[in-house]
Amino acid sequence: MRDTPPREPRRPRPVPTPETQAFWDGARAGELRLQRCRACAHVYFPPRPFCPRCASREVEVFRASGRATLYSYVIHQRESPGFSPPYAIAVVALEEGPRMMTSLVDVPQTPEALVLDMPLEVVFKPLDDQIALPVFRPSRVPV
Amino acid sequence: MSAQRVAIVGAAETTELGVIPTLSQLQLHADAALNALADCGLVPSDIDGVATAGESPTSIAYALGITPTWVDGTSVGGCSFMLHVRHAAAAIKLGLCKTVLITHGQSGRSRVGAGGFGFSPSSLQGQFEAPYGVAGPPTLFTIPCLRYMKDFGLTHEQLAMVAVVQREWAARNPRALYRDPITVADVLDSRVIAWPFHLLECCLVTDGGGALVLVSAERARDFPARPVYVLGSGESVETPLVSQMEDFTSSRAFRISGRMAFAEAGITPADVDHLMIYDAFAHLPIYGLEDLGFVPRGEAAKFIWERNTAPGGKLPLNTNGGGLSYTHTGMYGMFALQESVRQLRGTAPAQVPDVRISVAHGVGGMFAAAGTVVLTNV
Numbered sequence: 001m002r003d004t005p006p007r008e009p010r011r012p013r014p015v016p017t018p019e020t021q022a023f024w025d026g027a028r029a030g031e032l033r034l035q036r037c038r039a040c041a042h043v044y045f046p047p048r049p050f051c052p053r054c055a056s057r058e059v060e061v062f063r064a065s066g067r068a069t070l071y072s073y074v075i076h077q078r079e080s081p082g083f084s085p086p087y088a089i090a091v092v093a094l095e096e097g098p099r100m101m102t103s104l105v106d107v108p109q110t111p112e113a114l115v116l117d118m119p120l121e122v123v124f125k126p127l128d129d130q131i132a133l134p135v136f137r138p139s140r141v142p143v
Numbered sequence: 144m145s146a147q148r149v150a151i152v153g154a155a156e157t158t159e160l161g162v163i164p165t166l167s168q169l170q171l172h173a174d175a176a177l178n179a180l181a182d183c184g185l186v187p188s189d190i191d192g193v194a195t196a197g198e199s200p201t202s203i204a205y206a207l208g209i210t211p212t213w214v215d216g217t218s219v220g221g222c223s224f225m226l227h228v229r230h231a232a233a234a235i236k237l238g239l240c241k242t243v244l245i246t247h248g249q250s251g252r253s254r255v256g257a258g259g260f261g262f263s264p265s266s267l268q269g270q271f272e273a274p275y276g277v278a279g280p281p282t283l284f285t286i287p288c289l290r291y292m293k294d295f296g297l298t299h300e301q302l303a304m305v306a307v308v309q310r311e312w313a314a315r316n317p318r319a320l321y322r323d324p325i326t327v328a329d330v331l332d333s334r335v336i337a338w339p340f341h342l343l344e345c346c347l348v349t350d351g352g353g354a355l356v357l358v359s360a361e362r363a364r365d366f367p368a369r370p371v372y373v374l375g376s377g378e379s380v381e382t383p384l385v386s387q388m389e390d391f392t393s394s395r396a397f398r399i400s401g402r403m404a405f406a407e408a409g410i411t412p413a414d415v416d417h418l419m420i421y422d423a424f425a426h427l428p429i430y431g432l433e434d435l436g437f438v439p440r441g442e443a444a445k446f447i448w449e450r451n452t453a454p455g456g457k458l459p460l461n462t463n464g465g466g467l468s469y470t471h472t473g474m475y476g477m478f479a480l481q482e483s484v485r486q487l488r489g490t491a492p493a494q495v496p497d498v499r500i501s502v503a504h505g506v507g508g509m510f511a512a513a514g515t516v517v518l519t520n521v
Contacts, residue, residue, distance in 0.1 A: 024270075072391055
């Protein structure tokens with residue numbers, strides 16, 4: 001028995017932390033930002049204020065190319081807050097090396113249309129005035 | 144050597160398994176614990192070490208009236224119980240405690256007194272995975288598989304065969320939730336959950352639990368059941384983000400944990416008579432067989448297709464029916480350990496003849512963690 005009706009589940013919205021703020025500020029400004037270690041040149045994601053390879057704190061934020069290839073995915077068949085099935089949950093390999101989870105847009109969410117290793121490019125999907133999500137669409141520039 | 148060994152002398156699951164709306168999660172732990180204590184003729188006051196995951200060891204000790212001098216609350220997902228066995232063996236050898244109780248209980252299906260599922264929106268998962276429509280393990284654990292399929296030529300039929308073979312084992316087990324035979328076509332005709340995974344390639348969601356009691360080998364003969372000795376163990380973790388695992392076709396945690404366990408036991412895969420590989424989804428046994436060294440990279444699906452892991456095959460695998468057909472409460476590792484113990488005691492419903500060495504390998508999170516235990520009855 002409930003006194004109030006259950007709250008409608010809402011689409012998960014990322015809440016930045018100090019070490020990820022630059023990434024989300026970049027996304028809001030239409031830039032995909034990665035980090036590079038000044039000591040060993042390792043490029044990494046997700047953001048943190050030290051290099052996960054050599055532990056140096058001498059790291060910098062830079063704008064990535066936004067180019068990627070489709071690394072792996074599933075196509076979910078059930079509704080999820082903010083998503084209508086079928087929709088792909090994908091992992092892309094960024095040109096600079098790191099991989100990230102994302103959504104695929106401007107392409108049918110089918111195994112036929114989503115071919116592994118296809119070239120992709122980043123676009124940004126605003127969730128609100130603070131958060132925009134980096135998502136990927138088939139590349140419109142010949143690679 | 145035996146003076147340095149540790150043995151499992153008590154092992155039991157919850158009285159019921161499957162759908163148990165009458166018991167809370169905590170009570171599932173307690174029911175399993177009381178059954179395991181009865182199995183070895185002990186009472187709670189005999190226990191001085193408590194290890195558990197999902198609940199805190201404090202809750203378990205208090206619920207059962209135990210005053211421990213050693214606790215382990217390692218909670219890295221469904222393989223936590225493999226790590227508990229490893230840690231308990233070390234603690235007993237070191238003299239930190241004498242009699243350890245490891246418990247699992249989970250109201251995965253009925254959700255009675257169960258914890259919530261979900262990530263803080265400021266965690267790494269909350270920021271970098273959850274916003275993309277992930278909806279629990281069926282949309283996360285499965286993501287690496289398509290990469291494996293492309294790189295190694297794994298077919299949909301071969302993936303489906305994992306579920307078919309495990310159902311053959313389940314058919315021999317009266318406690319398995321699903322026992323009716325299925326075919327590859329049945330699996331591929333079942334509802335798509337998260338392509339390329341169909342319903343029958345995903346684990347069950349059930350209520351239940353299990354518990355183990357461990358003592359030093361020199362005390363093991365004082366107990367009624369045939370002792371099951373811990374010969375070796377391993378553990379590791381990789382990343383909480385499946386999207387960041389180093390290699391989508393192989394688990395680093397599996398490789399390290401397995402190598403460590405086999406080295407400590409002084410065995411090779413050829414010495415293993417019976418194997419349990421935590422199968423939350425159908426690709427897990429494929430990754431496990433390869434990462435533990437039972438078959439070369441890319442050959443596990445063919446190995447299963449050719450019935451090597453099926454009843455009558457040379458490497459009986461997931462003989463309780465596995466998470467795909469037996470039971471899966473959420474943290475299934477305890478049930479893999481229970482089946483290894485049954486096989487080594489000679490009391491399994493689908494008993495394999497002459498089992499001397501059994502390996503139970505577990506996964507935690509979505510390829511986030513691993514634990515491996517090598518057990519023997521000699």
